[in-house]
Amino acid sequence: MPSYLQEKHQINPEIIQTVEASEKNLASIFLELNHTKEENQYKVIHAMQKHRLSDQHFNWTTGYGYNDLGREKTEAIYATVFDAEDALVRPNIVNGTHALCLCLSSLLNPGDTMLSITGAPYDTLHQLIGLVGNHEQSLKNLGIHYEQMELTPAGKIDQEILSDKINSLKPKLIYLQRSTGYSFRTALTIGDMEGVIHFIKKQLPHAVIMVDNCYGEFLETREPTSIGADIMAGSLIKNPGGGIALTGGYIVGKASLIEMAAQRLTAPGIGKECGLTFGTTRLVLQGLFLAPTVVCEALKGAILAADVFQKCGYPVKPEPEAPRSDIIQAIRLDCPKKLMAFCKGIQEAAPVDSFVTPMPWNMPGYEDQVIMAAGAFIQGSSIELSADGPMRPPYHVYFQGGLTYAHAKLGIMKALQHLKELV
Numbered sequence: 169m170p171s172y173l174q175e176k177h178q179i180n181p182e183i184i185q186t187v188e189a190s191e192k193n194l195a196s197i198f199l200e201l202n203h204t205k206e207e208n209q210y211k212v213i214h215a216m217q218k219h220r221l222s223d224q225h226f227n228w229t230t231g232y233g234y235n236d237l238g239r240e241k242t243e244a245i246y247a248t249v250f251d252a253e254d255a256l257v258r259p260n261i262v263n264g265t266h267a268l269c270l271c272l273s274s275l276l277n278p279g280d281t282m283l284s285i286t287g288a289p290y291d292t293l294h295q296l297i298g299l300v301g302n303h304e305q306s307l308k309n310l311g312i313h314y315e316q317m318e319l320t321p322a323g324k325i326d327q328e329i330l331s332d333k334i335n336s337l338k339p340k341l342i343y344l345q346r347s348t349g350y351s352f353r354t355a356l357t358i359g360d361m362e363g364v365i366h367f368i369k370k371q372l373p374h375a376v377i378m379v380d381n382c383y384g385e386f387l388e389t390r391e392p393t394s395i396g397a398d399i400m401a402g403s404l405i406k407n408p409g410g411g412i413a414l415t416g417g418y419i420v421g422k423a424s425l426i427e428m429a430a431q432r433l434t435a436p437g438i439g440k441e442c443g444l445t446f447g448t449t450r451l452v453l454q455g456l457f458l459a460p461t462v463v464c465e466a467l468k469g470a471i472l473a474a475d476v477f478q479k480c481g482y483p484v485k486p487e488p489e490a491p492r493s494d495i496i497q498a499i500r501l502d503c504p505k506k507l508m509a510f511c512k513g514i515q516e517a518a519p520v521d522s523f524v525t526p527m528p529w530n531m532p533g534y535e536d537q538v539i540m541a542a543g544a545f546i547q548g549s550s551i552e553l554s555a556d557g558p559m560r561p562p563y564h565v566y567f568q569g570g571l572t573y574a575h576a577k578l579g580i581m582k583a584l585q586h587l588k589e590l591v
């Protein structure tokens with residue numbers, strides 16, 4: 169039987185053996201993931217049926233975009249899927265950072281305090297908050313105070329410290345990031361967040377609880393807005409776009425808060441009423457339909473990577489058998505050459521641009537140089553197989569995505585082979 173892995177992709181037989189031994193070990197874990205995938209698939213179908221989605225909604229309007237039926241349908245479906253009152257799902261929300269920025273800048277006023285309780289937010293938000301740079305439009309320059317508290321060494325939120333912070337700062341907005349970002353911690357699970365959100369609601373009922381949900385969608389059967397988060401945001405070229413959405417971001421949450429974000433996106437008095445979809449509606453919804461399956465494939469890839477690289481002696485986060493609430497797999501490589509070799513392997517496994525070699529570059533929004541392997545159908549889409557990491561010790565690589573498990577598996581083999589060739 170011809171083996172494409174061996175003959176066409178030039179994977180050494182020992183590497184195939186190593187990876188497939190891990191795969192066999194993980195069979196029972198993989199089987200369990202089907203439950204979440206199926207629940208989420210039924211949730212999405214239910215939302216589409218409930219809102220009577222029909223092919224007329226795939227048309228689009230021009231000019232102001234009043235009464236774009238597809239846009240309204242998409243937002244109603246998103247609200248239902250995420251157990252929220254309302255949603256803003258737009259192609260002119262340019263990425264996840266923009267979606268998060270719309271929430272923060274519309275909800276915070278001069279004199280207000282934002283408290284991040286999961287350590288520093290994701291790198292691309294640092295300039296917005298005013299942690300670095302000196303942008304006129306940063307929250308800091310607009311007179312908004314920012315405070316953060318670190319997670320415990322176990323990656324949890326210490327309720328005593330939280331209680332002190334809440335009492336002393338009386339924050340207007342409390343911010344949680346579900347996923348790891350460029351850190352070496354596990355994602356906050358819905359269970360972790362549920363206790364904390366409940367606690368905050370009791371102590372400071374009027375605070376807005378906001379969650380950065382990037383990379384977390386469909387990892388569990390409930391989302392942060394199902395358990396009390398007031399507003400949350402994410403990117404359509406990550407999990408909820410299913411690899412199909414061309415661009416866009418989403419915000420879901422309380423109707424009054426969504427209205428504020430919508431007025432910031434367009435203008436006060438215009439809000440959600442205007443804005444074209446440019447024919448993207450079908451792809452956004454088809455992507456949402458596929459997302460539970462795609463997320464499950466990516467998750468299997470992440471767990472396989474954890475097992476393979478841990479067995480090869482690299483520290484990994486999360487551990488292969490740990491509960492997961494995002495699709496990120498962090499692997500500590502401790503060496504810039506290894507980080508580059510890993511990314512070269514992922515790139516070589518790609519269906520698009522497999523022939524290029526990723527190099528570190530100064531990516532907008534990031535403080536250190538970043539190396540990024542991505543051979544994606546949608547530029548920058550990280551629900552497609554990708555690997556990246558900032559060029560700083562201890563040289564963590566963040567492995568994520570994979571529209572199909574087999575593709576992720578090929579990436580793992582290629583990355584491992586390049587690492588082995590270094591030594």
Ligand SMILES: *Cc1c(COP(=O)(O)O)cnc(C)c1O
Pocket residue numbers: 263264265266290292345347348349380382383403
């Ligand atoms: C990707 C990401 C963002 C920013 O999203 P972009 O779409 O790249 O702007 C924010 N937070 C987290 C945790 C992310 O993973």
